[in-house]
Amino acid sequence: xxxxxxxxxxxxxIRSHVIDRVIENIVMCPNxxxxxxVVPRLPQLRKKxxxxxxxxVRRLGKRIVFDLSDQSNLVxxxxxxxxxxxxxxxxxNHLRIQISFRSSGNFDSLWFWDRRGLGTVTWLEPGRLQxxxxxxxxxxxxxxFDVERWIECCGMTSREIKVLLLDQKxxxxxxxxxxxxxxxxxGIHPSRPANSLNSNSIDKIAAAVRSVLLKAIECEGxxxxxxxxRNALNQNGSYQNEHRVYLREGQxxxxxxxxxxxxxxxxxxxxxxxxxCQKERK
DNA sequence: ATTAATGTTCAGAA
DNA sequence: TTTCTGAACATTAA
Numbered sequence: 001x002x003x004x005x006x007x008x009x010x011x012x013x014i015r016s017h018v019i020d021r022v023i024e025n026i027v028m029c030p031n032x033x034x035x036x037x038v039v040p041r042l043p044q045l046r047k048k049x050x051x052x053x054x055x056x057v058r059r060l061g062k063r064i065v066f067d068l069s070d071q072s073n074l075v076x077x078x079x080x081x082x083x084x085x086x087x088x089x090x091x092x093n094h095l096r097i098q099i100s101f102r103s104s105g106n107f108d109s110l111w112f113w114d115r116r117g118l119g120t121v122t123w124l125e126p127g128r129l130q131x132x133x134x135x136x137x138x139x140x141x142x143x144x145f146d147v148e149r150w151i152e153c154c155g156m157t158s159r160e161i162k163v164l165l166l167d168q169k170x171x172x173x174x175x176x177x178x179x180x181x182x183x184x185x186x187g188i189h190p191s192r193p194a195n196s197l198n199s200n201s202i203d204k205i206a207a208a209v210r211s212v213l214l215k216a217i218e219c220e221g222x223x224x225x226x227x228x229x230r231n232a233l234n235q236n237g238s239y240q241n242e243h244r245v246y247l248r249e250g251q252x253x254x255x256x257x258x259x260x261x262x263x264x265x266x267x268x269x270x271x272x273x274x275x276x277c278q279k280e281r282k
Numbered sequence: 283a284t285t286a287a288t289g290t291t292c293a294g295a296a
Numbered sequence: 297t298t299t300c301t302g303a304a305c306a307t308t309a310a
Contacts (some may be wrong), residue, residue, distance in 0.1 A: 226309070268301080
């Protein structure tokens with residue numbers, strides 16, 4: 001589920017409940033018969049975590065990063081269907097990892113729930129975060145971009161703008177839902193080569209990135225029909241009600257009321273756009 | 283039975 | 297060197 005707004009919602013939801021809590025135990029959940037990727041393996045991970053405290057929880061692109069009191073880090077990648085919850089997961093069958101805390105609080109555990117099981121949990125020695133998630137593998141966060149940065153990275157490549165927005169090495173946090181929504185609001189055709197965009201078009205993209213992502217964070221993300229994405233307390237997000245193109249193939253455009261929403265495939269992912277609002281050339 | 287789904291990564295080809 | 301394609305990971309629902 002998670003793109004930047006969903007991961008931001010998870011982090012905000014769990015932060016105050018996990019910071020400064022001493023880790024009592026970490027276990028695989030009993031139903032996880034085909035275990036997700038956990039590095040290092042559980043016995044070693046337990047030695048690294050038990051007795052330590054989380055001093056901060058933050059988001060890096062679509063990843064959740066826990067800073068531990070000994071300068072090591074725990075990194076969780078929710079990938080397609082991962083979710084951090086404090087209680088009440090969507091179902092009990094796809095709970096993967098339980099981190100329990102010593103002493104009392106409103107919640108005594110933090111859970112990683114993941115229906116498809118593509119998510120990963122990785123513990124990193126002090127100082128290894130930079131090499132793992134530094135600028136060589138992850139670009140700056142989408143919310144830290146300014147117009148100059150967009151001009152710079154659009155000018156560098158002839159790749160299609162939609163594909164560039166999805167490239168985490170270029171910009172971290174934008175995924176398949178928000179890439180389509182952003183380009184629709186900017187009025188830019190998803191197949192335009194990035195280096196063919198004039199500064200007027202790049203201005204619109206820069207503005208749309210901020211307005212779409214910030215509004216989606218306000219709405220606590222998008223919860224689609226299968227209901228998988230929830231916040232930390234298993235409540236729905238509401239940004240799906242603001243979607244103008246995503247999953248709306250064949251329907252009328254909600255902005256211009258003239259164009260039909262089209263679906264194309266780019267880099268093996270669906271892209272949705274309005275044939276009237278987003279022209280090939282402009 | 284087939285297809286597609288909010289993600290990432292790798293191998294190999296153009 | 298850059299860019300593109302296909303496949304893989306695993307699960308479910310239409």
